[in-house]
Amino acid sequence: MIKSRVSVGKKLAREFYTRSDTLRVARELLGKRLVVPSLTDGVRVSGIIVETEAYMGPEDKGAHSYNNRRTPRTEVMFSAGGVAYVYFIYGMYYQFNVVVNKRDVPHAVLVRAAEPEEGLEVMRERRPGKRDTEIASGPGKLTIAFGLDRSYNGADLTGERVWIEDVGRRLRASEIAYGPRIGIDYAEEFVDRPWRFWIKDNPHASRKR
DNA sequence: TATAAGATTTACT
DNA sequence: GTAAATCTTATAT
Numbered sequence: 742m743i744k745s746r747v748s749v750g751k752k753l754a755r756e757f758y759t760r761s762d763t764l765r766v767a768r769e770l771l772g773k774r775l776v777v778p779s780l781t782d783g784v785r786v787s788g789i790i791v792e793t794e795a796y797m798g799p800e801d802k803g804a805h806s807y808n809n810r811r812t813p814r815t816e817v818m819f820s821a822g823g824v825a826y827v828y829f830i831y832g833m834y835y836q837f838n839v840v841v842n843k844r845d846v847p848h849a850v851l852v853r854a855a856e857p858e859e860g861l862e863v864m865r866e867r868r869p870g871k872r873d874t875e876i877a878s879g880p881g882k883l884t885i886a887f888g889l890d891r892s893y894n895g896a897d898l899t900g901e902r903v904w905i906e907d908v909g910r911r912l913r914a915s916e917i918a919y920g921p922r923i924g925i926d927y928a929e930e931f932v933d934r935p936w937r938f939w940i941k942d943n944p945h946a947s948r949k950r
Numbered sequence: 951t952a953t954a955a956g957a958t959t960t961a962c963t
Numbered sequence: 964g965t966a967a968a969t970c971t972t973a974t975a976t
Binding site for chain 1 (some may be wrong): 957
């Protein structure tokens with residue numbers, strides 16, 4: 742059996758994440774490759790990011806860091822961009838975020854969905870009975886498939902545990918769709934802000950609501 | 951200490 | 964379409 746092969750990628754540098762235009766970073770993460778080498782079992786999994794959401798505390802009522810709320814959970818968002826923010830939600834799921842912007846500006850981008858590339862067999866085991874388009878088509882599903890848990894909170898994305906790389910894919914504006922974020926009905930006037938981005942017509946994005 | 955709600959998914963009616 | 968699963972965090976006694 743022939744091992745599937747993927748294109749060579751270039752790990753995104755700190756400067757990609759520390760930019761102050763968080764919405765732009767959220768858009769530019771589309772088409773990039775999320776890589777988890779999984780040092781424990783030696784299996785490397787990766788996939789192309791196809792859906793993101795921007796969270797821009799302190800102004801954003803949908804963000805955990807709204808009004809600069811600083812707690813043990815939100816602390817990592819106050820770091821300079823380029824680290825992971827992983828938190829547990831609904832008693833069942835982890836969510837994987839990328840911290841963006843300068844130190845003390847608590848912005849983050851939630852990675853909501855990915856198209857699996859490397860380690861597909863392992864991901865299928867972690868997501869039994871699911872079609873390939875459902876393996877990482879949502880933020881909770883993605884963390885299960887990629888094996889991301891709380892131990893990755895605060896991980897440096899320029900390090901060796903988890904990172905995002907450029908695969909030379911350049912998306913046209915017409916290939917990017919946007920709309921309101923999901924699951925933040927409590928956020929009042931921020932509910933309808935079109936801060937969710939996905940690759941248009943990509944079957945690996947989360948289902949429409 | 952207690953309570954409510956959550957950046958979700960799944961199974962079931 | 965509705966609800967259960969299940970636990971951390973924030974906020975209020």
